[in-house]
Amino acid sequence: MDESPNDCGCEEYNELSRRQFVSAAATMSAAALFPAWLPKIVLAKSASSRDIIVSVFMRGGADGLSLCVPFAEPNYYVSRPTIGVPRPDDAKATRGINLDGFFMFPQGMAGLVPAFTLQDLLVVHATGQLNVNRSHFDAQRFMEVGKPIDPSLVTGWLGRHLASVPPLKPTASLRALGVAGGLQKTLVAPMGGTLYPTKTLPIADPTNYTIGGATATQAQRLTFMQGDYAAAAEPVRSSALDAVNTVALLKTVPFAAYKPANAAVYPTSSFGKALRSVAVLIKNDIGIEAAQVDIGGWDTHSAEDPTAGSLFKTMQDFSNSLGAFYADVIATGYAVTVVAVSEFGRNVRENGSAGTDHGRGTVMFAMGKGIAGGRVLTKNWPGLAKEQQEAGQDLKVTLDYKDVLAEIVQNRLGNPNLGFVFPTWTPQMLGVTR
Amino acid sequence: MSSTLPELGAETAVPAVAHAPAVPTAQRPSRRAFVFLGALAATAFVPGTARAQAARRTLRPTDRKPAIDPGTMRPSESVAAPADWTSITGRLVRRATMGVMPAEMTRATEFGYQGYLNYQLNHTRINDDAVEAVVTAKWPLMSQTSDVLFGADSGTLRNQLQESTLYRAAFSQRQLYHRMVELWSDHFNQDYDKVGYLLVTDQRDVIRANALGTFPALLKASAHSASMMLYLDQQTSRATAPNQNYAREVMELHTLGVDGGYTQTDVAELSRVLSGWTFTGKGQFVFNPAFHDTGTKTVLGVTIAGQTGAAGINEGEQMLDVLAKHPSTAKFIATKMLRWLLDPNPTDAQVSTVASVYKATGGDIKSMIRVILNDSWLPASPMKLKRPFHFLASALRSTNPTVTAMSQMNSQLSNMGHLSYTWDTPDGYPDKIEYWAGNIVPRWAFAQALANLNSATTIAVDTKPYLAGSPDAAVEMIDLNFFAKEMPAATKTAMLAYLKGGTFNDARMRETLSLAIGANAFQWY
Numbered sequence: 001m002d003e004s005p006n007d008c009g010c011e012e013y014n015e016l017s018r019r020q021f022v023s024a025a026a027t028m029s030a031a032a033l034f035p036a037w038l039p040k041i042v043l044a045k046s047a048s049s050r051d052i053i054v055s056v057f058m059r060g061g062a063d064g065l066s067l068c069v070p071f072a073e074p075n076y077y078v079s080r081p082t083i084g085v086p087r088p089d090d091a092k093a094t095r096g097i098n099l100d101g102f103f104m105f106p107q108g109m110a111g112l113v114p115a116f117t118l119q120d121l122l123v124v125h126a127t128g129q130l131n132v133n134r135s136h137f138d139a140q141r142f143m144e145v146g147k148p149i150d151p152s153l154v155t156g157w158l159g160r161h162l163a164s165v166p167p168l169k170p171t172a173s174l175r176a177l178g179v180a181g182g183l184q185k186t187l188v189a190p191m192g193g194t195l196y197p198t199k200t201l202p203i204a205d206p207t208n209y210t211i212g213g214a215t216a217t218q219a220q221r222l223t224f225m226q227g228d229y230a231a232a233a234e235p236v237r238s239s240a241l242d243a244v245n246t247v248a249l250l251k252t253v254p255f256a257a258y259k260p261a262n263a264a265v266y267p268t269s270s271f272g273k274a275l276r277s278v279a280v281l282i283k284n285d286i287g288i289e290a291a292q293v294d295i296g297g298w299d300t301h302s303a304e305d306p307t308a309g310s311l312f313k314t315m316q317d318f319s320n321s322l323g324a325f326y327a328d329v330i331a332t333g334y335a336v337t338v339v340a341v342s343e344f345g346r347n348v349r350e351n352g353s354a355g356t357d358h359g360r361g362t363v364m365f366a367m368g369k370g371i372a373g374g375r376v377l378t379k380n381w382p383g384l385a386k387e388q389q390e391a392g393q394d395l396k397v398t399l400d401y402k403d404v405l406a407e408i409v410q411n412r413l414g415n416p417n418l419g420f421v422f423p424t425w426t427p428q429m430l431g432v433t434r
Numbered sequence: 435m436s437s438t439l440p441e442l443g444a445e446t447a448v449p450a451v452a453h454a455p456a457v458p459t460a461q462r463p464s465r466r467a468f469v470f471l472g473a474l475a476a477t478a479f480v481p482g483t484a485r486a487q488a489a490r491r492t493l494r495p496t497d498r499k500p501a502i503d504p505g506t507m508r509p510s511e512s513v514a515a516p517a518d519w520t521s522i523t524g525r526l527v528r529r530a531t532m533g534v535m536p537a538e539m540t541r542a543t544e545f546g547y548q549g550y551l552n553y554q555l556n557h558t559r560i561n562d563d564a565v566e567a568v569v570t571a572k573w574p575l576m577s578q579t580s581d582v583l584f585g586a587d588s589g590t591l592r593n594q595l596q597e598s599t600l601y602r603a604a605f606s607q608r609q610l611y612h613r614m615v616e617l618w619s620d621h622f623n624q625d626y627d628k629v630g631y632l633l634v635t636d637q638r639d640v641i642r643a644n645a646l647g648t649f650p651a652l653l654k655a656s657a658h659s660a661s662m663m664l665y666l667d668q669q670t671s672r673a674t675a676p677n678q679n680y681a682r683e684v685m686e687l688h689t690l691g692v693d694g695g696y697t698q699t700d701v702a703e704l705s706r707v708l709s710g711w712t713f714t715g716k717g718q719f720v721f722n723p724a725f726h727d728t729g730t731k732t733v734l735g736v737t738i739a740g741q742t743g744a745a746g747i748n749e750g751e752q753m754l755d756v757l758a759k760h761p762s763t764a765k766f767i768a769t770k771m772l773r774w775l776l777d778p779n780p781t782d783a784q785v786s787t788v789a790s791v792y793k794a795t796g797g798d799i800k801s802m803i804r805v806i807l808n809d810s811w812l813p814a815s816p817m818k819l820k821r822p823f824h825f826l827a828s829a830l831r832s833t834n835p836t837v838t839a840m841s842q843m844n845s846q847l848s849n850m851g852h853l854s855y856t857w858d859t860p861d862g863y864p865d866k867i868e869y870w871a872g873n874i875v876p877r878w879a880f881a882q883a884l885a886n887l888n889s890a891t892t893i894a895v896d897t898k899p900y901l902a903g904s905p906d907a908a909v910e911m912i913d914l915n916f917f918a919k920e921m922p923a924a925t926k927t928a929m930l931a932y933l934k935g936g937t938f939n940d941a942r943m944r945e946t947l948s949l950a951i952g953a954n955a956f957q958w959y
Contacts, residue, residue, distance in 0.1 A: 059859065134682070134701070135692045137861045154868070181851015182869035201872045204851055209875055211952075213882040217936075217945055224932055224949050225878060228925055232954040233513040236819065239872040240954070247875060296858055301667040301679045352675025353667060358682070391698070 050168060050414035051337045051370060052282055053290045054275070054325070055158055055186060057144070058318070060299030061136060062342035064362030065384075065395060066306035067109060067315060068123050068376060072102045073384040079349040083356075085306055094307035099123070103376045106306050108315030111323030115367055119374030120330060122432060124404055126361040126382055128344055128397040132390075134358040136299070139343035144185035146402060146422050157402075157421050158290055159189030161409055162198040164417040172287025173245035176200040179274035184292045191234065199242050200290075206277040207255040209247060222247065253284050264328035265320075271295040272321040279329050282336060295321075298342060302353035322367065330368055337368035337412045341401055347393050348384055361395035366404060370412045372434050379430065399430070407432045512779055513867070515817040516955070518920040522813045523547055527918070528959040529775055529807060530554050531609035533820075533828025534918040538609070547809050554610035555800050557646055565606045572839070573598040576634065580660075580717035583631040592626050595634055596854045597840035600847065603823070604830040605837075614645040614799065616823065617774045619854075620862025622656045622688065624665040626855040632661035632717050633855060649767055649797035650758035653688060657754055660713035666860065669712040671705060673727035681705035683860045685757065691769075694762030696734060703733045707749045721747035734760070764792040768802065773865065775806050777815045784811065817958040819867045822850035824959070825877060829884055829951045832916040835895040842892050846883060850876040881951035885944045897943045905933045908943065916950045925953050 069085050070076055077084045085106045088098035096104030097113060103125070105113065115121035131148040133139040142148045146157030155163075158176070167175050175197075178184045181204045189198040203209055211218060222244050229240035258280045260266065266276040271293065278291045297314035304311040322338065329336055345362030361382070367373065382388050382396035390396040406427035409415050418427060519525055523542045527534055530551065542550040553560070570577055573594040575586055583591060599619075603612045618641050626633050636659045644652035656662050663669045666680035681704040685696045710726030713719050721744065728740035731749070736756055738749050757763060768788035772780035788802050795801040820828060826847055830837075847853045851873055857863045864870075887893040900908040909930045913921040921929075929949055936942040950956060 132698075134698055135686050136859060137687075138692050178872075181873060182864065183872045188868045202851075204849070204876070211875060211878040211882055213886065213945065213948065214941070220932070220935070221878075221882075221945060221949065224928055225952060227928055228949075229874075229954050231922070231924060235868060235871045236874070236954070236957070240874045243872070243875045299679075299859070301677055302670045350675075351677055352672040353670030353677050355667070355670070355677070357678045 051412040054338045056340035058342035062298040064345040075384040108312040109319045111319030115326040122366045122373040123376045127399040156186035163195040168289040169287030176290035178202040178292040209250045260328040262327040264324040266324040275325045302355035340365040359394040361397045512816040533831040535831040557608040557611040584716040604827040623862035625858040629661045636661035660717040676705035678705040689757040690762040691766035703731045764789040822852035878952040881948040885948035
């Protein structure tokens, strides 16, 4: 295996790492144990006192029992005769990766093993929303809003977070972006009163954010738009005016020349590209403090096959993209917290199509140097025996996702206004953050 | 690839029986499964800034009263129409079409408000041969049977479907009909990536065949569509293990609405009723008795005796009738159509009025539209933000170019985040202002791209009429073509200043056209 590049000149750490690698290789069966970059220390690049947040939504209802498999639950294999992932001690190459003797990652999640091993990735299990809702769209909506049931609240938790803290960088013209063709609910923000402008835009492709046409007249045409939209109705007005500034800003960001740190390789999927763009924006220090990135493909009603089929591919994209982001951004010391949620899990029992229908409890992830990771966090793990299931069919939700997010908002994002970000919810702090 | 962590049985692994955590893991001592890795994390990975901040961690919420009650704060969905929109006929044309253009305004003025609405509602009496001839010539696969479509190149077919949809929307004389085609395409949304060639038949035989018919007929056609069966996994459903995907969405998204009064048990029971609904061969819907659960079911309080053999399909037909006649469906469809055509936040009275029309007419879509677009509700309604598809079609109508090929428009639609048939979840593209409001730069980029197109092989926007007179006359012409003579005064002044700020030539004129397309007033209807 190649030695890691010695960017920081920390000779002793490289020495140490080689020794450790040898010992690791001796005790482990896997050759691809550590990425070459792993044992390396770097200095923090950001002097800010609050983390940047990258919020990921796994749209479609991710099968938590496949993403992080409770292989020690006997009923797991009984319920999933076709789509069960082999135990870590199985001889098959598709066997899972043991995390703690009870839970395992399937091979599709291997991209996140380094972050887990270095205790920067926390897996939260049997989590989700306490209110039962098996509709994708309602469940996504209320999860993004951050308050169940209330149809009158249309703003998202991350939008309210941004509206209730001053900008990380006072001069920022773009505080947050949704890497999407339209703004995700999570980022929809209230405005007015004493709230801070959230300066948030949906930008499907930050590497190509331009109005085009003759370069000589671009500024003049943008000036026309600036004047014309000054009289527009909200929220179009603010968005357009922010957009004019952002066009100029993103022109200065060298996306094409970007070389990820630690030789990280982002997949060329839309999710991988989105995270790469977010990494570039963060490292160029333009004042981005939040990004919302979505990944679909989780609605596995049929032929989900987490070892080689559709769910395997989705998990591989998810874990390799986030794994690259970890190596490139988090491991290099940027104060960034990543969270990933899904609207619900899926039935314990597989259906007749070798898939799973809409269920309840699932997993969520939190990743960062400020996250107490390296473990699977549960709260009264409900078990998978028939009598332990919700409505006789699902993994129970015993841990509300808002508890995890609220602790991060308070301790990593430095926002004490939890009652504003998560109205009517009194969070229980579970020790998610360090 | 093999396991990258120690196998079970390594010294650090915890016996499986020990884990059945009765206490939160958070409270248990953190298991450091891998000693040397722990050492590594503690030394080589001495934290940077993040760990330096660890002191800030607190385990108690430190709440502070918010400045404003979050329940009262929302982005405005209701945006008052501008004072410039004085003509109520103009308002009707904006709502009933993909965008104003002089010929449409002339026709509406001649027919009057009600006359024009009737004209658009009686869509089969509008001669659309010219547009259909173009579709047949340019996108020949659109008129093929599913047998032929099955063998067609998937990418070619997809482009033909997307391009012909946009072309029809922009240039068909049956404008209101295509506004409804757009609505129902989202209501019964499908993703081309999942269903492929079958979507061509669904669009033709379900959506376009019923867009201005009755809702129950539309629903039934959709339920008998091979494309819908495939999209919502219905074809995989078996008596022994029914798939709930279609059973859920047909109630949640197609008929009752999520708050329409069904339960998870109803979903499960309806999936049993519908077991056996599938398709065969190259897109032929079929009921397969071998997949059907013949037991007794109860859905929405209706008890359905199981039927065997070919008669098993009757159970599903019966339940579709129940759904189509359900009061929740009347309310849900009324609300959806009101939001689409009139107001993002219709009043309860409006919903109840339109729902009663649904009930009285057996879900007749034209009758509902007639009420929704009445001449007292519409002038008082807020304006709506055009979605990118609508916006692009508007720009094509107002620039009225010579179209040879539409492929560039397809990629523009993709840049704006609204490429047809690619929204992968069954809820369809949103029609929410907060979703689309921030997506403005791609619109400006499109405006520039379209205005500068002058190609004999794709699209040619002709600037000669604008350049024939003075700059002032050119801006008046823009007002007529793009704004039905209701362009805001400030926009007109700034646009004229821009046009006069350079040489009055083709390049400057095209840039000025791009400002018209990108202007705020052009984004609304």
